[in-house]
Amino acid sequence: MATAELAPKSAVSRSRRMRRLRENATGYLFIAPWIIGLVVFTGGPIFGGLALSLFDWDTLSAPEFIGFDNFIRLPTDERFVRSLHQTVYFTFASVPLGLTISFLLALLVNQKLKGVNFFRTAYFLPGVSSVVAIALIWGWLYDGHTGLVNFLLDLIPGVTPPLWLVDTRWSMPAVIIMSVWRTMGFDMIIFLAGLQAIAPEYYxxxxxxxxxxxxxxxxxxxxxxxxxxxxxxxxxxxxxxxVFEQTLILTNGGPAFSTYTLVFYIYRHAFQQFNMGYASAMAFTLFAITFIVTMFQWRMQRRWVHYD
Amino acid sequence: MTDRVDTYPTDQALGRSRITYGYVTFRKLLGKTVAYGGLCVILAVTAVPFLWMVFGAFKTEAQLFEYPPRLFPDPWTLEAFPVLFKAIPFGHMFFNSWKISILGTLGALVSSAMAAYAFARLKFWARDQLFIIMLATMMVPAQVTMIPVFVIMFRLGWIDTHLPLIVPNWMGWAFGIFLMRQFFLQISSEMEDAAKIDGANAIQIFLRLFVPLSKPVLATLAVFAFLFTWNDLLGPIIYLTTQEKMTLTVGIATFKGFNRTRYALLMAGATISVIPILVIFIIAQKYFVRGITISGGLKG
Incomplete structure (x- = not known):
């Protein structure tokens, strides 16, 4: 009697275990490419980069372990400090400016107006050309003598336009204006999607x-x-x-290092001077900064982000 | 006999006189004029640099540097194009760009849709923890992993091949997974249950139910993925050395010389390189904003 009862029970649990195993296998089958990518191309390399930052390696000879020397060198490297400073300047100028403009744009094209679809497309499209093409065209627009920007500024009486890309004070603002122009269409589309998800009943x-x-x-x-x-x-x-490609093409870091940014400097060290260890230390510093800033925002979101 | 005023019952209830309606129409008209005026001013700001590039492709170097600047070429010329085709291995580069972008986009869509489906609809061990890890990888700038990944590609012997530019796309794209998961979560489970009763397995449900339903979000992501791969500059300059293997984006960048920039060629090249993006965008446009909107306005 006891065995008769036990047999179906274990059969049930076995089939349940089989089903759970099959479910797990299916799930992992679907995420297998991502798992491989995580190990090989994203997660793994983060630790690889951390390890590499403790070495001195020029890609030709064997890596030499030097402990935290790369990190100790960072604050004394004038160009690194400058690049970091300029990256922060770029971020704190371009993000508020760009998002404010693109939000206003989204409000504007969210109205029920005839032909508004045309404007949406026209605002979005310029930003889709490659950064290379955009940066090269803006290079001409900013030209002190033949460019369109100064041609227009000259029309305003009493304005002496700057020489933009050859002036160390104006080169970074020039990069910022161009970046805002490039990303505003994309951000506008995302804002627009958010606006359109609001039920009209609220209004x-x-x-x-x-x-x-x-x-x-x-x-x-x-x-x-x-x-x-x-x-x-x-x-x-x-x-x-x-930020990297804009400065690479528009100014190549110049004039007088006034548009050197962190990634530009990392690129220089890693792929032009082949200081892989030092470049990794910089990359990791960048990661740490990004991580801290993002975590801070994540913490702060509870104060102002509403979920419904 | 119904008066037009009847269509505005709330105003009547508020006791507004007929004169206010004249004022309201005037204000409406003014509002529209301001709105269209604003739209057109912004259009000039967004479009002029772009149009300058397109029209610049049909100018000579001298015409490009005319002062005061003129938008339209006079006369129109096709001079830049034959020079462009000779100055860089244009045919190779054009083909490479298409090959890398199409294979990359395809990979990003396939692998992201698979992972998104699993995260949204399947139950498996450590699913939620893995999803959080995936969100965390979105925060990691590619530049942080750039050097170790370069070392891996080097060890694999993939330097100066297109593989480093294509293969990582097939390994899931965090942004795409995130957006598509939101979409899949909203598909009702009734259809899924019906399919299950009919004996369909997870793979069949994914292919026959979820993929066809997610066209808008797939189209949106396809535009983004194509854009990123087509316009990528850092990847090709790191991994490729042979000129014939480079992409069009890199080819155009080479016209920016250290001493002299060849603007006419640049405008022509940039114009040609933007055409494929326009084509892809126009094809996907029908779904574009909808693709993001349906994903719940990117809600978490």
Missing amino acids: ESARIDGANRWQLLRHITLPLISFTIFFLVVVSIIGSFK
Whole structure:
């Protein structure tokens, strides 16, 4: 009697175990490419980079272990400090400026107007050309003598336009303006998606209560797209800490190192001077900064990001 | 006999007079004029640099540096194009760009959709922990892993081949996985249950149900992925050395000389290189904003 009862029970548990095993196997089958990528191309290399930063390695001879020497060297490397400073400058200027502009653009093209789709596309498209093409065209636009920017500025009486890319004070603002121009269409599309996800009923009931436009924006739009704002702030800051291609093409770090950014300096050391260990130490510092800033934002989001 | 005023019952309830309607129409008209005016001013800012490039492709070097600057070429010329085709191995580069971008985009979509489906719909060990790890990898700048990955590619003997530019795309793309998972989470489980009763397994449900339903988000991600691979500059300059293996983006960058920049060639090359992106964008446009919107406005 006891055995008769036991047999079906174990069969059930065995089939359940089999089913769970099959479920696990299916799940891991689907994420297998990502797992491989994690080990080989993202997660693994993070630790690889950390290890590499403890070595002196020029890719030709064997790596030599030097402990934290690379990190100790960083604060004394004037160009590193300058690159870091300029990267922070770039980030804190371009992210607020770019996001404000793209949010206003999104509000503008979120209206029910005839032909608004054309404007949406036209605002988004310029940013899709390669950074290379964009940077080269802006190189001409900024030209002190024949460029369009100064041609237009000259039309305003009393304005003496700067020489942009050859002036050490104006080269970084020039990079920032170009970057804002390039990314605003993309950010606008993401803001627009957020705006369109807001149910019109919210506005209608607020309007009946007599809310004006500013109140609608302040108390309905902003809270309801706070996650979109948060997402864009996080992604934009991470993106602008990596600023590289713009400065490579537009100014090649010049004039007088005034547009050297961290990744530009890392690139120089890693792939032109082949100081892999030192470059890794810099890359890791960049990672640490990005990580801390992102974690800080993650902590702060509870204060202002609304989830519904 | 119904008066037009009847269509504005709330205003009537508020006791507004007929004169206010004239004011309201005036304000509406003014508002529209301001809106279109603003739209057009911004259009000039966004479009002029772009149009300068396109029209610049049909100018001579001298015309490009005319002062005061003129947007339209006068006369139009095709001079830059034959020179461009000779100055760089244009055919090779054009083909390489297409090959890398299409294979890369395809890989990013396939691998991300698979992972997104698993994270959204399947139950497996450590699923949620792995998902958090995936989100964390989105925070890691590629430059941090750039050097170790270069070493790996070097050991694999993949330097100066297109593999380092294609293969990583087949290993899942965190941004794509994230966006698609949000989408898959919203698909009702009724259809899935019905398919299960009919004896369909996870692979069949994924291929026959989820993939066809996720066209908008796939199209959106395809545009992004194509854009990133087509415009990538850092990857090709790190991994490729032979000129014939380079991409068009790198080819155009070479016109920026240290002494003299060949602007006419550059404009022509840049214009040609932007055409494929426009084509892809126009094909996907129908789905574009919808693809992001449906993903819950990127809610977590």
